[in-house]
Amino acid sequence: MSAVPALEVRGLVKHYPGVKALDGVDLIVRQNEVLGLAGENGAGKSTLLKALVGLVAPDAGEIYVRGEPVKLRSVVDAADHGIGMVFQEQSLVPNLTAAENIVLGSEGAAVRRGIYRWDAMRRLAQEQLDKIGSHIDPLARTDTLTFAERQMVEIAKVLRIEERSQHPPVIILDEPTSVLESKEIETLFAQIRRLREFASVVFVSHRLDEVLDVCDRVTVLRSGQSVGEVATAGAVPRELHRMMIGSTGSDDHYHENAAAPVTAEQPRLSVRGLSGKSFHDIDLDVAAGEIVAIVGVHGSGREDVCRALFGAEPTTAGEIRMDGKKIDLPNTRAACAAGIGYVPAERKIEGMVGSMSVAENMTLTKQKARCTGPFVAPKKQATLVDSWIRRLSIRTPNRDTAIGRLSGGNQQKVVLARWLVGGDIRLLLLDHPTRGLDIGARSEVYRLMRELAASGVATVLLADSLEEAIGMADRILVMNDGRVATEVACPSGGKPSPLDLVKEMV
Amino acid sequence: MTAEEVVTAPRRQSRRGASFRDAGPPVALIVIFGIFAALSPQFRSIDNVQNIVDAAAVLAVVTCGITFVLMMGSIDLSAAGVMGASALTVSLLVANNRNDNDFGLLGILVAVLLGCAFGCLSGLALVLLKVPSFMATLGVSAIGLGVATLMFAGVQPNISDAMLESWAIERFLGFAYLTWIAAACILVGWLIQRYTRLGRYAYAIGGAEEVLTLSGVRVKPYKIAVFTLAGAFYGLGGVMVTSQLGAGLVQAGDGYDFSAITAAVVGGTLLTGGRGGILHSAVGVLLVMVLTNGLVQVGVSPYWQGGVEGLIVVAAVAAAVIPQRRRNQVVK
């Protein structure tokens, strides 16, 4: 092993409005090693990776490639320095052949004067595929390949930078295992070990056992800082996890004082045997005023369960009852009518209409609340919207401001208010309600959730972090591979430890 | 989302060539042809088959052009204007009754180059001024019609150029020269689509433009080039209409923009981009022509034809997209 690290990062800082995504990260990737990168959601992993391939310009700090300081301005720039990334959402053109994807952007001899030489292209691609010992037909259309095969194509594509930079490459794999089956994961790991022969690898995964399995070393990120480095030999997941979670302040971040005891005897929401494409046989009860969190790793199916409860995901079996009354499936209108509200994770895409005003967004679903007959009653709407802007202390210049111009926290409050204006909300499904929000805004959303619970609204929460789930929930459902693994009571004062939950999750 | 879609995507038999979902339009073509042939003996006569293919020539050339733009996920409504301008240009440059010009082939070349220039203009407006292709090409169409009207100046130019006139009249192996020109265009279009970076990138832009950018490909020049290429096809289309009608008409391209889009979509080149191609569109053109011809041949009343044709087109497109309809997919 050579003494000069293949890649080194010192004191990297990146601010986003309201958030400090990277707060002085240090990282060393040695030559011919596999470095694991671990951290909770929001720890800064993805920002760091983007900075390494030139997609994000850091505010401060240095990146060194083989000892030389570099400025990475684009993906191409990074590739010229020998850094390439296999993206989490695969970055292949689906309607081109595998070969074309592999050489895309640096076709070399495969295209002369704009004319394709398919033979040369196939050879070129085959060279790359040979490097990883893959038997994929280079001329197969990419969208006919399986996910695992496409991942191999992507790795082969990234390996093109070896010729480009004339140096051993640094390959970054962002969550490569999240949708692979165990056999495919084994193949991938064999591949990673093979890559180590001539390259350095940065491996990012939620699954700590995998990280420990395939990596030589693990760097742990928390709140935008590197908080530790562990040699994997002899390490256990628990240890890593402790570093990832850290010892957070025990002040009442989650407003636990405001948590009201749950007294209802009959469940408000009652789910029996719900099955769909990615989840099976889900049983779930939520009482009025109760907050139930569903936790699980990426791919556990919890997002789909949440959508299914709102009727936005097809189901194959099972039933959903609200206060004992069965709901039509899958039918979002029936869900709305039954008093179910859904706050989607992709706020900007699914949660709001960015160009429309606060008032329009707030009254989008419960039209009746602002209308007289078929007509919008402007006065009625104004009074209604203004009252909710006050009650939720939404900071907006006025009700006619486009929602896209508000801060994330205030946007989220408007999205929440949409379900509240009708006054008939009985169950809220919150899918990552605090995603992308800063601490202050999070706290306000938590307070709001407590208030709603106290008023008798039942809540299903998909939390952004384990910590959040434990802090907010009265009860936690752990999902693993599409099934409910266990259910853990989580009362104020008797909170379970994250590690107990993690055991069930992986 | 990507991941999910892949996991559930059905495995297809062929990984290289056309997959089963591409088979819809050709099957529809054969079925519709078969039905008409059974209903009408005139329809299945050699004469009529030649007639259908001949009638498809101009539409085929225009559709070649539009297909590249559609593959890229953009839209092009400039065909009508570009064809009008090119029709007037060529009719004033070859031997005609308005002036003493007699440039022959050179005049045709100029008309095609004019089409390129208009296409380039659409591309530049899209790429540099960020005008959506819908509006940019609509504007270019208007400019084209304006230019054509200026050249028209109140008197229809009738051509007397022997070569250009012969294109519509002379036959080789039973088909008009225009039909062979159209066949050549389809071949050239297919070669461009299959063997040039321009064609492959046009396809890729429609598939996943961001990925190209992430791979360090500069997309803009290719977009401009695609519109320019399309313009060349429209220009040639305008020349061909002039040859057919024996005169340069401002309205030479009337309706071709939407017919070409219809033909392309019916053939399986979707408006969302990244699907289909020249050969698909060629099938679409034949389908549309067989339909219009067949309805006349079997004697459907002209009062019913428009509606019946529309119904069949919608049904054909619906059948073609069934295999890839996915839940919650928004169709605009």
Added chain:
Amino acid sequence: MKITPRPAAAIMSLSLAAAVLTGCSSEQAGGEDTSASEAGCKSADVRLVGQVRNESNPYEASWLAGGDAFAQSVGLKQERLTYDGDSTKQQEQISQLLAGDTKCLVMNVLPNGDSDTPPIVKGADQAGAYLVTQWNKPADLKPADYKTWISHITYNGVESGQQIGDALATAIGGTGGIIALQGILDTAAAKDRFAGLEASLKKNSGVKLLDQQAANFSRAEALTVTKTLLTKHGDNVKGIWAANDDMALGALEALQQAGKAGKVAVVGIDAVPDAITAIQGGKMTATVSSDGTWQGGIGLAIGYCVATGKLKVADIAADNRAFFAKQFLVTKDNAADFAQPKSNPADYECGNVFNRVAGPLT
């Protein structure tokens, strides 16, 4: 050609450029407000406006040329307006005109469709502008009910359809099969002209209508449709009846491509220059002329006469307020007269402006 089908696309976008142009032209107009009494404008103060769909077809181009010729004869200039077959644009142009000085304004307007006429008429009536409309108006809207809407001129489509039908029957010797190319089916022009053909068929019992198809007044569509019909009916086709000349010319191309040039008689309506040439050359049998040049001049002439006080609206006979104008069957014998459309100044003398009335519009 009276109906110019255009793709919506072109219409929408052309408006942009044209709107700028019209904006300019209405500014430079607007003469001084001399204290001319009601219906007593000085000749120099009269403002002449001719409005048609577009200048890109021979018929409407000749209309505007006729308007120019008349304007010149009285020492004025015609303002040419075109609205690209876009009803909204036509209304905008009209209201822009009416917003200016309207005292001595004379408009000769081709409304886009029947429903476009009432707002134009009402606007002109309120503003006191003199208006002559041609071709399109709803049946229950009558110039006699208005003060400044002087006349509505149109042509009897049934008559012209029949005239060429008869000419076609004669050309094929009274017996044999013909095919008909219809215009845009939901237009009055297409309906009337086809009704004329049906009347002619009744009279000429030896002539058989083999097939009828819509080719939407378009030369290109007529080409395709004719080729298809020729393969369908083969040598049975002795004649082709087209509802306008553009389609007749398309049919001629189809005949040439099918190697049947000269063997099938073709008739059309409108007398566009190419059709006249074809008739002179013996390729086409007949067409009907409404004399677009005259139409462009006469509307302005009637308005001018009233505006300058030489003609009083009250004196105009009721039958002349809305009338069918005379149309002319053009055959090889008289084609030369129509080859060079020219306006005859005598037609525009205030005493002669109603000379071509063929009958009241009922």
